[in-house]
């Protein structure tokens with residue numbers, strides 16, 4: 380990946396990354412390691428994101444021009460009973476980051492969000508213009524992530540209205556990257572399925588929830604590319620091409636692992652497709668998690684993004700072969 384277009388950035392100011400130890404955070408560490416711009420990676424032990432003044436202290440200390448927020452309260456079911464902490468991390472923390480960076484000339488905030496901001500109001504892919512919610516039909520996690528998006532938009536609108544960034548061409552920007560079904564270096568569905576496939580000869584997997592598996596590595600690359608671009612502020616749906624169900628993803632990952640030589644007990648015909656109602660969980664999950672990626676594709680093509688736009692199968696195949704197989708063997 381080329382980072383030649385970082386001329387808008389003051390190279391003496393660091394990029395601050397929150398969420399260092401998460402799936403996307405670890406992928407950002409890989410992507411940013413050769414960049415000629417100082418980068419500060421912050422994990423929970425450096426800055427507890429439920430503490431707004433700790434975030435402000437960190438930002439005042441490092442004075443970044445770019446913030447990448449890959450941290451989130453992602454325990455979707457636990458959030459149902461931990462509403463306060465979920466909102467502190469998913470809504471208040473990004474708000475603090477946004478207020479800071481919106482008032483920095485050429486400041487940029489990259490923030491990751493989720494398909495859980497939609498509640499099955501459509502049967503086809505959601506565009507960035509589609510109305511979110513209704514809030515009362517979202518999980519607490521979805522509500523808290525939506526509140527985070529809204530807080531970011533409000534902070535940037537306020538900064539621009541008040542003229543804090545004094546010249547129009549110095550306006551700060553935000554990129555909210557809504558994504559779905561993330562997998563990388565961390566606990567995720569694909570890893571769980573591959574582990575179970577090595578232990579059991581029968582598996583039941585939900586087949587009526589549809590979405591797009593998204594690689595953490597690719598999400599990190601997209602976030603960094605946008606940081607170095609002149610692309611307009613806003614929400615972007617960041618998912619590869621294609622769609623599948625959890626069952627479809629499990630079958631594909633297990634077949635790929637079997638072909639790669641992994642010890643797999645379960646045969647694809649013994650992977651039973653079940654409805655989500657047979658696997659009840661505390662938090663509501665959308666049946667339709669499809670996100671249209673047209674706006675992102677257009678933005679990437681305008682900034683001469685090198686390489687073809689990925690399909691989820693090609694990314695999952697590479698992940699299963701190169702990463703999961705190796706880590707399961709170690």
Ligand SMILES: NC(=O)c1ccc[n+]([C@@H]2O[C@H](COP(=O)([O-])OP(=O)(O)OC[C@H]3O[C@@H](n4cnc5c(N)ncnc54)[C@H](OP(=O)(O)O)[C@@H]3O)[C@@H](O)[C@H]2O)c1
Nearest residue numbers: 400401402403423427428450451453491493558559560561
């Ligand atoms: N995973 C998915 O399937 C999915 C789907 C759609 C959207 N997203 C979004 O994509 C982004 C990245 O997700 P991910 O899968 O990379 O998440 P992840 O692996 O769960 O990582 C989240 C990170 O946030 C950190 N964090 C949580 N609470 C914190 C606190 N109080 N203070 C400081 N750090 C804290 C965690 O720290 P520790 O490592 O110390 O726990 C962890 O490193 C998030 O915005 C998420 O909402 C994810």
